[in-house]
Amino acid sequence: MSPRVRVVGRRVVFAAVVALQLGLVVRGYSSDHKEFAFQMFPESSTWRADVVRVTADGRRIPIERPWSGYRWDDLVADRGLSYPSVRHHADAGLDNQLAFLDAxxxxxxxxxxxxxxxxxxxxxxxxxxxxxxxxxxVLRSREREGAG
Amino acid sequence: MNALARFDDLLGRTVSMRALALLRALAGPVVLLHLQPFLSDAWRGETYRDAFYEPYAAWYPELPEAIYVGLLWLAAAAAVAMSLGFLTRVATATTFAVVTYNLFLSTTHFHNNRAYLVVVLGLLAVAPCGRELSLDAWIRHRRGQPARDPLAPAWPLWLLRFECAAIYGASGLSKLVDPDWFGGTVTWQRVVRARDDLEAWPLPDWALSALTDRGFHTGAAKLIVLTELFIALGLWWPRTRYAAVWVAVVFHVTIETSASVQVFSLLGIAVLVIWAVPSTRDRVLRIDSTSARQARLGRLVGGLDWLARFRVEPAPPGSALAVTDRDGTTLRGAPAVALTLSRLPLTAWFALPALLLPAVRRARRAGDEGITASVASR
Known part of the structure; x- marks a missing residue:
């Protein structure tokens, strides 16, 4: 690699990384998950949710009751989502937490x-x-095909 | 020299990679701590796919479970090799690749401390940080091969310094512009919510009352924000750098004791070594080996001078301990001990405040004036 290529290469890599990092910091002010924006301990916000399964015949069954061999806390084991009816701190901000719940x-x-x-x-x-x-x-999942 | 030429010179100037080599060695255990929960789950037969996860993109490759688990164990082995400096380039690149791949498998894997780890590993992977403090260097020496040049272009060091400062800056800025944070609402609510945990600490009642008082947080929050911004800016200037490093260590230890931050505190403190001036053995420590105390200090320096700040030379019997600093100032006796200990990574935090003592400041000024007079008389 010629010296000139090395010099230009360093400039490009350095500028690209700096620009990318600064861009991600700015993006953090509008995105839910704020990757690489390094907004730490951003809020003292809390949340709780009553999550139900809406069946084909219109019943609304709390997910705290196991169904068809499934348990909510086994299916959703991370990011403080296992017991949504308990009021929790939103560690990385409300937008982040509710985006996880939605997903x-x-x-x-x-x-x-x-x-x-x-x-x-x-x-x-x-x-x-x-x-x-x-x-x-209110957050809602996709409609499941073939229910009921 | 125009600005672009100065910029090119900054990035291309060859400097010591010693600090990055030390960071490489320290990063290995941090990676192991980071991987521990994933490996524990894998040991129990669980992976991320067994419960809710959210890919960033449908095209992101997901490996068969056995291969995924194998990669995690490979990363652990590579982290050990990286730390020891064995097949350093390959080990560091492998560690970086697997940790990064795992981070981006799911949005639920993302945490700020893991992002910082990826940044650090990425820059270590492209920097020649295996030429010192490594098994590779020792093996070359044993084989009678010449040591590889410990100097290299400075750009990875500058990039990591930028990232380090950017993290404190981004965190501080986000709190500065948030009225709830800057006004103390966030810290007050978090402390009040953790009151039960606080009462388990050996705190006097007045301290507990203060910590849960709303008015206290109006000031405390501002102090926290300004501390982060001071660290982000203060690291860049020699006059404020030591203070910024000292404050950063306090900052990270405080966070570690009060919040669950995974590997962030350990990593944050380890990365601070990159702010050492990237030249080695440009201070001289003269030791009278017939003095037990001086010999002890000499052994301490031999064992703890991980950043290679000192060249140790013998002094005539009966001499006082002396340190000649980078600028030619010579200190003797207790001020010399204070300066020496303030430049060793493990003792620096404890010794740096001693440099503010009147006796040490007088000794350094006298040394400066001695040099000035000597230069003027030529």
């Missing part, structure tokens, strides 16, 4: 083949952003 609903809907009853899963989430009053929102 978890879809994952459970897609990965419980023995369940022939559930049409979709629904989470009624109550969240407290730092010291703000609680807010309620």
């Amino acid at each position: 978890a609903l879809d994952w459970v809907a897609d990965n419980t083949p023995r369940d022939g009853d559930t049409r979709y899963l629904e989470a009624r989430v109550t969240s407290w952003h730092n010291a703000d009053p609680p807010e309620v929102e």
